[in-house]
Amino acid sequence: MERRKIxxxxxxxxxxxxxxxxxxxxxxxxxxxxxxxxxxxxxFEQMLKNRTLRCLFSQFLEREYSEENLIFWLAxxxxxxxKDSAVVAKKINEIYESFITKNAPLELNLSSDVRLQIIASIxxxxxxxxxxxxxxxxxxxxxxxxxxxxxxDLYLKLMKSFDESGQISSRRTMSEADV
Numbered sequence: 001m002e003r004r005k006i007x008x009x010x011x012x013x014x015x016x017x018x019x020x021x022x023x024x025x026x027x028x029x030x031x032x033x034x035x036x037x038x039x040x041x042x043x044f045e046q047m048l049k050n051r052t053l054r055c056l057f058s059q060f061l062e063r064e065y066s067e068e069n070l071i072f073w074l075a076x077x078x079x080x081x082x083k084d085s086a087v088v089a090k091k092i093n094e095i096y097e098s099f100i101t102k103n104a105p106l107e108l109n110l111s112s113d114v115r116l117q118i119i120a121s122i123x124x125x126x127x128x129x130x131x132x133x134x135x136x137x138x139x140x141x142x143x144x145x146x147x148x149x150x151x152x153d154l155y156l157k158l159m160k161s162f163d164e165s166g167q168i169s170s171r172r173t174m175s176e177a178d179v
Contacts, residue, residue: 010106037176038160044142055150056158058070059153060145060149068107070141072104072134073137073138075095075099076095076127076133078091078129079092079095082157089125092125092129100115100119114133114136162169
């Protein structure tokens with residue numbers, strides 16, 4: 001129950017950050033056709049910038065019991081955008097308690113060296129404190145989770161939602177039941 005509560009808090013915080021960012025910069029786009037979907041999907045980095053695919057990837061990670069990786073990565077991205085040092089310090093502590101401490105509700109599978117490096121630096125409220133861990137988690141998702149996601153039923157159902165012309169089918173779109 002505690003894990004679900006902490007996860008929900010982070011998901012809501014990250015979603016709020018993403019919505020604000022989307023409205024201010026129009027960063028995220030829904031793929032208009034299958035070619036655009038394939039182009040975005042060819043790069044893990046591009047997929048992370050696309051809200052639709054990132055949400056689908058998050059659902060995939062949740063099924064695999066590893067959604068904490070994406071939530072952590074997004075939380076680090078958020079804290080790197082914050083300018084107020086008091087808010088940064090608070091967020092760093094929240095990330096530390098939620099993901100890094102032993103038996104944390106969303107404890108990450110980090111190398112002991114990286115975990116010890118963070119523990120040694122926790123007194124310094126610098127957003128770069130999590131850089132090595134964020135990079136490690138990024139590579140784990142890119143090299144391990146993402147290739148499996150591209151073969152998953154979630155992604156394949158999205159691909160099938162396009163008609164023969166490559167456009168989203170008016171007859172067949174992904175519904176909540178599909179996901």
